Amino acid sequence: MTSSLINKHKKAPLINNNMLFVIPSWSEVLGFPTLGRYANQDISKILTDIIIFYGGTECSILTEKGVLHCLFGLGFYHTKFELKSGRYIIDSRQLSGLLLSDFVYDYLATSKNITLENDDDVIYTEKVVKVPIDLSFKTNNKQTFIKGALMRNLFIPYKDSFIEMMNTIKEDNTYNINNDGQMLLSTHWDYYNKILISSRMNYANYINPTASINDIIIGADEFLTSLFSTSKNIDIEKNISHLKKVYSGIEYDPMYLFSILENTSKYLKSTGKIIKQQKGLSNLLNQKKSLFISAENRLNSIIQWPTLFKRKTKDELESTVVIDNTKKEINQDNQYKSPMNIYNIEGYNTPKNEDFVLKTMRSEFVKSRPLPQIPTTSIKEILFYLRSIINDNYDMPSIGLALEIARDNLRKLALHLDYMWEMSKLANLYKRKNPNLSLSQKEKFELLERIESWIANAHKNMIKLNP
Structure with missing residues (x-):
């Protein structure tokens, strides 16, 4: 220089x-x-x-x-x-x-x-x-x-x-x-x-x-x-x-x-x-x-992205990874099931140091709380409500109930939504879980991803979601 x-x-x-x-x-x-x-x-x-x-x-x-x-x-x-x-x-x-x-x-x-x-x-x-x-x-x-x-x-x-x-x-x-x-x-x-x-x-x-x-x-x-x-x-x-x-x-x-x-x-x-x-x-x-x-x-100039730093899509990047066959079978059969149905969680109460990451697959004890009032007049507010319930760490039966009420309220606002069946499936799954247990970190990540996809689906179908 x-x-x-x-x-x-x-x-x-x-x-x-x-x-x-x-x-x-x-x-x-x-x-x-x-x-x-x-x-x-x-x-x-x-x-x-x-x-x-x-x-x-x-x-x-x-x-x-x-x-x-x-x-x-x-x-x-x-x-x-x-x-x-x-x-x-x-x-x-x-x-x-x-x-x-x-x-x-x-x-x-x-x-x-x-x-x-x-x-x-x-x-x-x-x-x-x-x-x-x-x-x-x-x-x-x-x-x-x-x-x-x-x-x-x-x-x-x-x-x-x-x-x-x-x-x-x-x-x-x-x-x-x-x-x-x-x-x-x-x-x-x-x-x-x-x-x-x-x-x-x-x-x-x-x-x-x-x-x-x-x-x-x-x-x-x-x-x-x-x-x-x-x-x-x-x-x-x-x-x-x-x-x-x-x-x-x-x-x-x-x-x-x-x-x-x-x-x-x-x-x-x-x-x-x-x-x-x-x-x-x-x-x-x-x-x-x-x-x-x-x-x-x-403000009046724009530098284009250089070819030296090649851009890829998320799918292109993740497609380079070969997943273990055992993991594929678990994901296919249990995409929306609690990890507690896949792993013997009780066996990891005192994990070894090398097993500490399995904490992300465990549920924690939480107090049961009444759900806040769910919106009834806006698809936007209903979907954002579900997202907040997941983030606020309610127990699994409460999350199942929130999904069920949200589904019923959505039916009053739209004759058909692509994710309605999926929402019903998740509601039935979590309502059957034991009370006072939270979602594991893995479940929480996956469920939030599903909710984000429903919001994106609403955008795709020209349902107006104002901020």
């Missing part, structure tokens, strides 16, 4: 921008580059790979290979996946930085809107969500609309990921940037789909491979030194430490996760800057949103 370019990009300003920044599926954004490995085993299916950032500092830097867009703050990679052996795993990594090459940034910034189409600084698309932490400059009606959309489309379906992140933030030894250095999830051309960590970190566990990520390597300190001056790196670390103090100190309601934003906004105010889309551009450029304030000068 030439000295003039080094000097130029080291002068790129850091911008304070407190935001919630979420990529619901990392692998989908990158075109499913890898399934990854875990504990020396092949991964066969990725169920969740969400990136959540409570961002505080951003910067866009011109490099020899293109523009690199950087976001620093408290980040979290949360993934749920299935091993080739059939076991289900939950894994996570703390993050402190997100490095987006210009073509990845533009792919996110041009993704299709789901809602909030007329709001330039609150963005909700198929690939990314960006919301200012402080919404006090919005009208009350706009705040109510944003709150409802985020609760239904983000906080409820990804409730477990947000709660796990908040629990991690509140631990004393996490996000200790001063001692452990930074953890950077990167799509930089030389470090594509890798996490860069510092040699200062006690990285024995962190560096283990996980789903969707090509590699986890040492090199964060050297890379940041090449991008920023010493004073800027110190400022970035100070901001991350401040965010750790703020987010670890707030209280929030796990049943109402929007309270994270509400309670944090008392300490992290908005910059007040709103980016307006310029008029008179081509239709393609009109689709681009400005995710970062520092990227405003790139």
Whole structure:
């Protein structure tokens, strides 16, 4: 890199921008580059790979290979996946930085809107969500609309990921940037789909491979030194430490996760800057949103995805995995049956260390609770209600009852729905289960997938689902 370019990009300003920044599926954004490995085993299916950032500092830097867009703050990679052996795993990594090459940034910034189409600084698309932490400059009606959309489309379906992140933030030894250095999830051309960590970190566990990520390597300190001056790196670390103090100190309601934003906004105010889309551009450029304030000068340009990083579909990636025949037989015969009917769960009450992942196939004891009132007038609300019941950890007979009532209410709204028979089958299955037992993690993942497919089916059949 030439000295003039080094000097130029080291002068790129850091911008304070407190935001919630979420990529619901990392692998989908990158075109499913890898399934990854875990504990020396092949991964066969990725169920969740969400990136959540409570961002505080951003910067866009011109490099020899293109523009690199950087976001620093408290980040979290949360993934749920299935091993080739059939076991289900939950894994996570703390993050402190997100490095987006210009073509990845533009792919996110041009993704299709789901809602909030007329709001330039609150963005909700198929690939990314960006919301200012402080919404006090919005009208009350706009705040109510944003709150409802985020609760239904983000906080409820990804409730477990947000709660796990908040629990991690509140631990004393996490996000200790001063001692452990930074953890950077990167799509930089030389470090594509890798996490860069510092040699200062006690990285024995962190560096283990996980789903969707090509590699986890040492090199964060050297890379940041090449991008920023010493004073800027110190400022970035100070901001991350401040965010750790703020987010670890707030209280929030796990049943109402929007309270994270509400309670944090008392300490992290908005910059007040709103980016307006310029008029008179081509239709393609009109689709681009400005995710970062520092990227405003790139609003009129779009970098196409390079052939060097070939994109695949999820089916193409997963088709490369050969599943064990024994697992295939189990899945075919027990697609919607409790894992308790497949495995002798009682035999694993005191598992050996190597069997710890079987916890994902066990039910836990939960108190029986009355179901909340189920909606009756909207297909949208009924399906979202079912999703919330699954996420709220009701026992299996209650889930069966919720499915049964939902099916009856749906019949009053539509003469025929493709998933009605499937819903009946699941209702009958779970109503027969013993009370006070929750879904296992595996069952929960699969049932949520079915509900998401019903919502997608409703879209496909032109049933209008407003946010």
